Amino acid sequence: MKKLFPFIKKEFLHVLRDTWTMMIILVLPVVMMLLFGYAVTNEIRDTNIGVLDLSKDNISASIIERVQQSEYFTLKHNYNSYHEIEPSFRKSEVGLVVVFDEDFSNNLLHKGKAELQIVADATDPNTAKTLVNYISSIAAQSLMELNKNNPKPMQITPELKLLYNPLMKSSYNFVPAVMGFIVILICTMMTSITIVREKERGTIEMLLVSPTKPIMIIISKLSPFFVVSIINIITIFLVSYFIMNVPVLGNIFVIGGVSLIFLLVALSLGLLFSTIAHSQLEALLYSGMIFLMPTTLLSGMLFPIESMPLFLQAIAQAMPAKWFIDAMRKLMIMGVDAKYVLKEVLVLTFMAITFMTISLKLFKKRL
Amino acid sequence: MDKAIVVNNLTKRFGNFTAVDNISFEVEKGEVFGFLGANGAGKTTAMRMLCGLVKPTLGEATVAGFDIRRQSEKIKKNIGYMSQKFALYEDLKVWENIKLFAGIYGIKRKEIIPKTNELLAELGFESERNTYVKELPLGWRQKLAFSVAIFHEPKVLFLDEPTGGVDPITRRQFWEMIAQTAERGITVFVTTHYMDEAEYCNRVSIMVDGKIEALDTPRALKERFNSNSIDDIFYQLARKAQRQAD
Numbered sequence: 001m002k003k004l005f006p007f008i009k010k011e012f013l014h015v016l017r018d019t020w021t022m023m024i025i026l027v028l029p030v031v032m033m034l035l036f037g038y039a040v041t042n043e044i045r046d047t048n049i050g051v052l053d054l055s056k057d058n059i060s061a062s063i064i065e066r067v068q069q070s071e072y073f074t075l076k077h078n079y080n081s082y083h084e085i086e087p088s089f090r091k092s093e094v095g096l097v098v099v100f101d102e103d104f105s106n107n108l109l110h111k112g113k114a115e116l117q118i119v120a121d122a123t124d125p126n127t128a129k130t131l132v133n134y135i136s137s138i139a140a141q142s143l144m145e146l147n148k149n150n151p152k153p154m155q156i157t158p159e160l161k162l163l164y165n166p167l168m169k170s171s172y173n174f175v176p177a178v179m180g181f182i183v184i185l186i187c188t189m190m191t192s193i194t195i196v197r198e199k200e201r202g203t204i205e206m207l208l209v210s211p212t213k214p215i216m217i218i219i220s221k222l223s224p225f226f227v228v229s230i231i232n233i234i235t236i237f238l239v240s241y242f243i244m245n246v247p248v249l250g251n252i253f254v255i256g257g258v259s260l261i262f263l264l265v266a267l268s269l270g271l272l273f274s275t276i277a278h279s280q281l282e283a284l285l286y287s288g289m290i291f292l293m294p295t296t297l298l299s300g301m302l303f304p305i306e307s308m309p310l311f312l313q314a315i316a317q318a319m320p321a322k323w324f325i326d327a328m329r330k331l332m333i334m335g336v337d338a339k340y341v342l343k344e345v346l347v348l349t350f351m352a353i354t355f356m357t358i359s360l361k362l363f364k365k366r367l
Numbered sequence: 368m369d370k371a372i373v374v375n376n377l378t379k380r381f382g383n384f385t386a387v388d389n390i391s392f393e394v395e396k397g398e399v400f401g402f403l404g405a406n407g408a409g410k411t412t413a414m415r416m417l418c419g420l421v422k423p424t425l426g427e428a429t430v431a432g433f434d435i436r437r438q439s440e441k442i443k444k445n446i447g448y449m450s451q452k453f454a455l456y457e458d459l460k461v462w463e464n465i466k467l468f469a470g471i472y473g474i475k476r477k478e479i480i481p482k483t484n485e486l487l488a489e490l491g492f493e494s495e496r497n498t499y500v501k502e503l504p505l506g507w508r509q510k511l512a513f514s515v516a517i518f519h520e521p522k523v524l525f526l527d528e529p530t531g532g533v534d535p536i537t538r539r540q541f542w543e544m545i546a547q548t549a550e551r552g553i554t555v556f557v558t559t560h561y562m563d564e565a566e567y568c569n570r571v572s573i574m575v576d577g578k579i580e581a582l583d584t585p586r587a588l589k590e591r592f593n594s595n596s597i598d599d600i601f602y603q604l605a606r607k608a609q610r611q612a613d
Contacts, residue, residue: 006470010459017458202452209418209448209525210471211440 007212007220014194015224021190029182029232033239036174047131050077050094052085055104063142067098072134089121096120096131175240176328177301179259180321182232183266184295189287191225191270196283199274214364222267229266233259249335258331258341261348262324268355269320275362295321323347370429371396371523371554372417377426379412386412388577389426394523394556399549401565402558403597404574405605410558413574414525417556419443431522444472447521447553449512451531457501461492464500465515472519486514506537513544517553524548526557530564542567562598571597573604580604 015021049067053060068075076094079085085097099117107114118135120128198204207217240246248255270287277283296302298312299321305313316322327344330336372394379387387409394400404410415421417430419439428435431445455464462483469479487493490510500508509529517524526545530538542564549555549569557568565571565585572582581588581604585597592600 006467010456010463010467013463014456014458202450203456205420205450205452206448206468207471208420209443209446210468211443211473212471 004216004220007216008223011194011220012224015228024190025186025228025232028185029178029235030239032178032182033175033236033244036178046074047072047095048076048093049073050079050085050088050097051075052079052082052097052099054102055100055106057105059105059108059142059146060100062146063100063139064098066138066142067135070134070138072131085119089119094121096128096135098135173329173333174301175236175244175246176325176332177299179233179236179328180262180299180325181292181296181301182236183229183259183262183324184292184321186232187225187229187263187266188270188273189284189292191222191267192273192277192283192287193280194225195221195271195274196277196280200279215360218271218360218363222271225270226263226267229263230259246332247335248332250331251338254338254341255328255331258324258327258345258348261345261352262320264352265320265324265348265355268352268359271363272355272359275359295319298322300325320348320351323351369396370394371398372400372428372430372556374417374428375426377413377416377428378424379409379416379421380424385577387416387423390574390577390579391426392572392579392582394554395569396554397549397552398569399545399555399557399567401568401571402556402574403562403565403571403601404558405608408574408605408608409577410574411527414527414556414558418446418448418525445522447516447519447524448527449516449525449529450527451509451529452527455500455508455512455515458499460497460499461487461503461511462496464511465518468515469518474519482518486518490514506533506541509533509537509541510544513541517548521553523554523556526555528558528560530559530561538564562596562601565597565601573601575604575608 015025051064051067053064064075067073073096077084077088077097079088079097082099085099088094088097097119099119101115101117104114104116116136116139118132120131195204198207204217208214237248241248269291273283273286273291277286294315298305298308298316299319300316301321305316305322308316323344327341327348330341330344370393372392374390374392376389376391377387378385378389390413402410402414412421416423416435417428419430419435419442422436430442433439433441433445435442456467459467465483465486466479469482474482484493487496492507492511495503495507500511503511513526513529516526530541533541538561545555545557546567559565568585570582570584571588572579574580581592581600583591588597588600589595592603594600594603
């Protein structure tokens with residue numbers, strides 16, 4: 001143990017003195033959080049909309065008011081007939097139009113059911129879908145208030161129920177994804193690069209001919225990135241909780257525990273790539289292109305796994321980040337009990353043990 | 368124990384390729400032993416076996432009295448190593464490098480400080496104590512690396528092309544350091560590509576295609592091959608090599 005200390009100190013000095021590494025480590029997580037939170041967001045704000053209100057009564061007026069008040073929409077046009085709608089879309093004046101037909105209130109009051117027509121510009125289907133969902137949920141909210149004083153509940157179709165993220169705030173969802181990405185980036189990529197750097201420069205020879213045990217070299221190499229990743233996860237937590245107001249519903253210790261297991265998986269993968277690669281560039285290629293890219297695309301960080309083709313879904317199961325993000329979304333946003341993430345924890349633990357064993361064996365053999 | 372290194376029929380194969388082919392030699396304690404050979408002749412593999420980094424396929428060897436198969440941990444404690452490639456950690460300061468390697472070899476903390484001062488004084492590096500190694504000229508780095516390699520008083524010192532890329536004056540000073548080290552009883556096992564440096568060795572061996580083709584004092588070699596330079600002898604022998612240099 002006494003011999004381990006100078007090694008660990010050396011590794012920390014390497015990291016602390018490398019300006020680029022420090023930049024990546026300290027600035028990147030915050031930049032990514034802000035980017036995902038405010039710029040690259042699925043949330044749509046200030047969309048111009050139009051309304052064709054043929055019903056012209058209290059109920060439609062109250063729904064329109066509500067829509068106007070929301071931060072997502074700006075009411076640009078009040079149409080008088082259907083004919084005005086299409087030209088308005090063509091001129092890109094509006095992205096969405098809500099139509100209340102003549103019988104809207106009538107149907108609602110007497111049949112207890114009415115149809116709300118939503119016309120959306122579907123050039124960008126994702127945006128359109130999001131907008132439609134916003135409108136539906138606003139309409140549903142207006143209705144809920146009306147229903148309060150009404151013994152006979154009324155209904156607007158399409159009925160939409162959004163769980164956990166009622167206004168589909170994307171910031172809720174991307175926080176676990178950014179955590180997963182940062183951990184992979186720092187633990188896997190930076191670890192593999194620093195170990196290979198020492199191979200490339202030949203300094204590792206010096207350590208190998210010294211009475212140091214390989215395991216000590218490994219522990220000391222991994223320790224700065226382990227510590228840094230813990231700091232990063234905490235930073236991401238604080239930024240998301242205090243600045244972005246993302247609720248952290250689950251048990252903080254369970255969240256911490258799952259993060260630690262994921263850290264080990266990421267570190268052992270970094271070790272694995274470093275044993276395979278011969279140059280820093282090669283290490284970057286393995287961890288960046290072959291691993292980080294599929295992780296970003298397939299782990300559900302950006303795109304939902306459910307909507308992928310089957311064979312990609314199968315590949316997604318092999319992504320450690322997928323399991324981490326799943327567990328984190330459940331724990332942080334849904335606030336479930338630890339037992340509901342048991343499957344994710346088991347898969348991650350299995351991955352950690354497997355990768356660690358393989359990379360330790362390879363590391364000793366290769367050197 | 369008067370022999371620092373004893374090698375008996377040492378062979379290393381990688382698959383079908385025999386990197387080191389049945390070599391045998393002995394190195395006396397306090398001797399400067401030159402280990403010559405073209406690139407790809409098997410020098411590095413032989414050296415790695417002696418350092419305990421690679422296990423031999425066949426044969427035996429002892430370094431500082433320890434068996435390279437069974438006592439590699441003890442060997443590692445008793446050898447020093449320096450290569451051309453290795454010029455210390457560039458992003459660490461001079462004293463941090465010294466302290467790191469002293470720590471690795473288990474030198475006690477209270478011994479490290481006076482020994483570090485002594486070393487820096489000997490090299491005339493006192494003012495460079497807090498300099499990052501990357502800011503030192505190459506020759507200085509090599510001298511410092513050499514001093515660090517013998518900091519823990521090893522019994523045998525392995526030098527892998529230590530003077531590569533160094534200017535003639537520094538090379539000369541470097542060989543003076545090697546001679547002083549040998550006088551202190553530390554055996555020096557050195558590989559080099561500079562044939563004039565072979566003249567500074569007590570004995571030299573020339574390796575061709577994994578085998579030792581010649582081994583003697585520089586003077587005896589010159590007499591035997593009827594030549595006036597080691598360079599010439601090396602050329603005569605290495606030319607016969609079948610292997611491609613890598």
